[in-house]
Amino acid sequence: MNTKNLGFNSKLIHGGDFEDALGSATVPIYQTSTFAFKNADHGAACFAGESDGFIYTRIGNPTIGALESQIADLESGFGGIAVSSGMAAVTTIYMGILGQGAHIVSSAAVYGPSRVVMEQHFSRFGVESTYVNSENIEEVRNAIRPNTKLIFIETPANPTMGITDIEAVCKIAKEHGILVAVDNTFCSPYLQKPLDLGADIVFHSMTKFLNGHADIVAGIIVAKEETIYKKLRTMMINMGCNMDPHQAYMVIRGLKTLGIRIDRAQENAIKVANFLENHPKIEWVKYPGLTSHPQFELAKKQMNGPGCMISFELKGGVEAGKILQNNVHLAILAVSLGGVETLIQHPASMTHSKMDKDSREKAGITDGLVRFAVGIENVEDIIADLDQALSKI
Ligand SMILES: *Cc1c(COP(=O)(O)O)cnc(C)c1O
Numbered sequence: 355m356n357t358k359n360l361g362f363n364s365k366l367i368h369g370g371d372f373e374d375a376l377g378s379a380t381v382p383i384y385q386t387s388t389f390a391f392k393n394a395d396h397g398a399a400c401f402a403g404e405s406d407g408f409i410y411t412r413i414g415n416p417t418i419g420a421l422e423s424q425i426a427d428l429e430s431g432f433g434g435i436a437v438s439s440g441m442a443a444v445t446t447i448y449m450g451i452l453g454q455g456a457h458i459v460s461s462a463a464v465y466g467p468s469r470v471v472m473e474q475h476f477s478r479f480g481v482e483s484t485y486v487n488s489e490n491i492e493e494v495r496n497a498i499r500p501n502t503k504l505i506f507i508e509t510p511a512n513p514t515m516g517i518t519d520i521e522a523v524c525k526i527a528k529e530h531g532i533l534v535a536v537d538n539t540f541c542s543p544y545l546q547k548p549l550d551l552g553a554d555i556v557f558h559s560m561t562k563f564l565n566g567h568a569d570i571v572a573g574i575i576v577a578k579e580e581t582i583y584k585k586l587r588t589m590m591i592n593m594g595c596n597m598d599p600h601q602a603y604m605v606i607r608g609l610k611t612l613g614i615r616i617d618r619a620q621e622n623a624i625k626v627a628n629f630l631e632n633h634p635k636i637e638w639v640k641y642p643g644l645t646s647h648p649q650f651e652l653a654k655k656q657m658n659g660p661g662c663m664i665s666f667e668l669k670g671g672v673e674a675g676k677i678l679q680n681n682v683h684l685a686i687l688a689v690s691l692g693g694v695e696t697l698i699q700h701p702a703s704m705t706h707s708k709m710d711k712d713s714r715e716k717a718g719i720t721d722g723l724v725r726f727a728v729g730i731e732n733v734e735d736i737i738a739d740l741d742q743a744l745s746k747i
């Protein structure tokens with residue numbers, strides 16, 4: 355079926371370039387490592403790229419391919435490259451775009467390992483990096499060097515909820531012939547479409563919203579243009595960062611409800627953010643849907659909604675945060691986000707603990723910051739749980 359002109363939620367159900375010979379209503383799991391060629395010439399044609407036939411699952415697989423085409427369409431890109439995890443997406447992009455002597459400019463507040471793998475490992479191969487507060491567009495512009503090959507941004511940033519102006523960054527990048535990659539994990543294409551705003555590459559930890567059920571780890575990259583798509587696809591294949599067919603099936607299944615899951619979680623998040631902002635034991639709340647968010651207007655402009663992630667700091671800092679984490683019952687004390695369940699975690703001692711304290715503070719990740727991922731439970735229960743835990747402080 356041609357799904358090109360369908361709405362977003364219809365594409366979630368009917369998208370993906372896949373037709374099953376037996377008429378299966380869902381995409382079957384092709385749990386196979388390899389594919390038989392019809393004859394010697396067909397095998398040679400597959401390897402020469404002259405036939406669309408499948409060869410070997412690390413290179414391509416029908417179940418994985420269905421997911422890749424579906425998400426590429428949702429992100430308005432040329433093609434998708436499914437990978438084993440969000441971090442496999444990050445390393446595939448770094449490996450595919452950067453080389454010895456290259457330089458990257460990145461948001462300082464990014465997913466912890468995205469920064470750690472650059473500063474501690476890619477640096478060993480001669481890749482240089484500058485981490486800036488990308489909320490300030492001048493910092494991005496000033497960090498560009500003649501050897502800058504990639505601007506890497508995450509917005510809203512993890513875990514500070516700072517917003518980077520994607521369109522403005524892409525404009526600067528174009529002036530210098532630099533590519534832009536955007537980590538869209540916190541939004542999903544339901545809330546934000548970086549390729550439409552000028553980015554060249556968008557990627558996700560599909561572990562989060564796209565799969566949405568906290569039961570697998572997966573990632574995907576979508577490139578806007580064919581040349582970049584091919585470059586990154588080759589890198590994924592050669593490095594072996596591929597997804598497994600069963601993993602792809604799980605994401606295709608979870609993806610169907612992305613729209614209604616985010617609608618509900620976001621509705622809950624707005625209420626939870628308001629509750630927290632008015633609570634006497636809370637120092638500050640950062641949520642793009644609150645007018646107190648410094649980039650409230652920018653968030654409204656580039657996102658279709660404020661999302662489901664909230665950061666806040668308690669009066670009493672780290673100690674108070676610990677009491678809260680130890681006393682919630684409904685919210686699960688766990689890293690990750692984007693699932694149907696509400697999660698709470700402490701970035702300075704958990705997701706961002708491998709970053710040095712100085713970089714952490716410069717990136718706005720204070721020791722007392724708590725990250726709250728709002729799920730789709732009844733909002734009264736989420737708020738009651740927070741309320742009773744806050745009363746223990
Ligand atoms: C979780 C996450 C990643 C890494 O994804 P994995 O699937 O855990 O490898 C990258 N970026 C963001 C914003 C994330 O939340």
